[in-house]
Each structure stands twice: as C-alpha cells, then as structure tokens.
Amino acid sequence: MKEARTQPITYEMVCNAWQEVKGGGKSAGVDGVSLKAFEADLSGNLYKVWNRMASGSYFPPAVREAEIPKDGGGTRTLGIPTVGDRVAQMVVKMHLEPGIDPLFHDGSFGYRPGRNQHGALDRVLFHCRRSDWLIDLDIKAFFDEIDHGLLMRALERHTTEKWVLMYVRRWLCAPMERLDGKLVERNMGTPQGGVISPLLANLFLHYAFDMWMQKHHPGLPFVRFADDIVVHCRTEAEARATLGAIESRLGECKLRLHPDKTKIVHCKRGNSRDPHPHVSFDFLGFTFKPGKQRRRDNGKAFLGFNPVLSRKSFTRMVGDLEELHILKMSDKTLGDIAQALNPMLRGWLRYYNWAGPRTLGNLFRNVNGRLVKWAMRKHKKLRSSARKAYRWVLCEARDKPRLFAHWNTSAGKPG
Secondary structure, eight states: OOOOSSSSOOHHHHHHHHHHHTTSOOOOOTTOOOHHHHHHTHHHHHHHHHHHHHHTOOOOOOEEEEEEEOTTSSEEEEEEOOHHHHHHHHHHHHHHHHHHGGGSOTTBOTTOTTOOHHHHHHHHHHHHTTOSEEEEEEBTTHHHHOOHHHHHHHHHTTOOOHHHHHHHHHHHHOOEEOTTSOEEOOSSOOOTTOSSHHHHHHHHHIIIIIHHHHHHOTTSOEEEETTEEEEEESSHHHHHHHHHHHHHHHHHTTOOBOTTTOEEEEOOOTTOOOOOSOOOEEETTEEEEEEEEEOTTTOOEEEEEEEEEOHHHHHHHHHHHHHHTGGGOTTSOHHHHHHHHHHHHHHHHHHHGGGOTTTTHHHHHHHHHHHHHHHHHHOGGGTTOHHHHHHHHHHHHHHOTTSSGGGGSTTTSOO
16 A cells, blocks of 8 residues: 555545545536546546645646526536546545534534435424424525635634645635636635535534524524525524524624525414415425325314425426427337436435325326327327327336336326
C-alpha cells in the first residue's frame, strides 16, 4: 500500500472513495471527463488525486454550472465537480462523517447513512396525527447562501486536522463555470452537486436550527430533510410565536425564510370547522391534506389528515413519460416499451407506494392511456376504435400481468 508523504492520506483512502463515487452521478465536470473515461485510466487518475492530496498541492478545479427543473417551476442550479474532484471530496467526507453524523439530531433525516425519505415521512405523519398545527419552513436559496465563516466555525468544533480544514476551505471557494463559460468566484454557499456539500449543509443547520430548537423549544418535534423542515405545534398561537423566533434565529445565521413558501398549516381533521387558509403542505413528493377515511371498527366516515401524491410529483412524472415518446415507438414491440418503461415504473412504485397501493392510480391510468394510443398506431385493425385498442391492452395485461411493473398492482391493472 502506498503511503502519504505530507498529509495523512493513504492511497487506500482514495481507492475506497472511488468505490463510493463510481455509482453516483455520471455527468462530467469542467474537464469533460466522464466516469467511463476516468475509469479507462483508473490507476493513473487515482494516483494523481492521491499524490496531490497527500502533498497538500491539490487545488479543486471549478465546478460546472448545470440547471435542473424544479417541481414548482423554474430551475435549480447545481455545481458539478469533475470526477477526480468527487473522489477527493469523498476522501474527506468518509473521514469526517463517522465522527460527526452520530451527533446530529434525531429529527434530521437528509443525506445521512441509515436514514431516508420514508423515515422522514413516517415521522411527519406520526406527528400530524397528534398535533393540530405545524410550520412548513422554506429556507430561501439555502445552499447558495451558507456563510463560509460560520460553517468553518462549526467544522472546527469537530476537527482540528489542518488538512481537512484546508481542503474544505478550498472547495468552498472554488469558482463556478457558468453556462456561458465565464468563471465566477464564490464567497458563500456550498454548491448542490458536490459530494461533501450535504454533510456540510447538515452540519451548518445542526447548529443554526436543530440544536437551537432543542434548547429553546424542546417540546416541539420537528423533521428536517436537508433544508426541508416541518415543525409541529399544539396551537396556532404557538406556531406563530415559534415561526417568529425561527425567523430571527435564521437571520442571525445569515439565512432567510422564503416569504411565500413558508406557512403555518392547520392539520384539519375530525369535526374541525376551522377556516384557516392553509390546510395542506407538500413534503418530499407528497401532499399532506384532509381526506375522508373510514373507521376500522364500524366503517363510519371521518375526516383524516393523510398523504397523497403531490401535483408537482405527478406533473414531473408525466413529463418523464413524455420524454420517452411512447407514441413514436410504433416500430417497437410491447415488450420493447416495457423494457424502456419498467425501470421508471419500479422506481416510482418503490418510493410512492409508501402512502398506499392506490397512490399512483391516476399516473398508471395515464400510462395505460398512452399504451392504448400506441396500440392504435401500431395495429391497423385498432386504428379506428379506441375501445378496441383498450380491450387489446386489457387482454395483454390479463395474459402477461408482469410485463409492465404497474400491471401487477391493484392500482395499475387496466379495467
């Protein structure tokens, strides 16, 4: 095993970091080198990363600006590091995380080992059924506006290792290459898309929010997934007072609440007649809102507060279906379409079935409708009748119920 020369970084640490990085995002950074190209000369590239990190001479290249659509419209800016820089960031992340993560608050779920969206959703649902009010917090431009000085102060509470602090400072200050090729210096924020950014963001909010809540509002449970935060309260007055205190606290940490997206929500259920303007909120792809339920013991209907597929999620998934251009695949077989569509369907089922087997019913009807239109284009005998095409798809679903991932579910069967 190769040994480090100046910094306590071994070649083995770099190789382990590569194992974590190679299954991640495949987009190239500013150097245009893809994961596949990096792997073509793997030993040489890893040696280069190790050699420079171990000697203290590693300086991260600029991150490449990329824009992705947001569920609510508009775009979110990402900063895509080069593959080599992802490996370097992973070295530091794997060194820091085992010591820092166990200290994080139990209400923090985002980008943490052993924790996921479903755990956060379970916790939110649990508290929604026990608390009548909540605060839906939206921190404006959080990743872009993290104060570097405050972040480094937080990090210095957990490590005195100069090489860690040195490289984190370099990553925080690495410029961004805009879409037009212009380099822009950064003096705040940690770009979404960076390997180490989620850990740094969690550390920042651990002190800016989590520990502050635990000290000043210990009786109010909260759930945080990165910068998506829900705080549960007992009364509307308590929610209003808490929101004001949170806004002041975040202001001290140089963060801002989004004035339009932050709101107090009434978890309306039972026989409530409260006219509050906000009785629903979105969290991790679901909309939590009042809905009719039936009691298990006597079957009587009552008003509950439950998660359903959010409109934003539905719109995004329909957009993903549009990009497949199923109707233009008239030269393909139904099996070919299933092969292209099933990975997407299985991913949706794994995530959204958390709220129940019928959560994706409307989406699956949309998928089946596209298959009917495809059948009308594919088969001459079906072109004149949508009803005949629907019956043909129905027969295919009965004969081959596992052909499409959603056909094997109660909500996805045509009929």
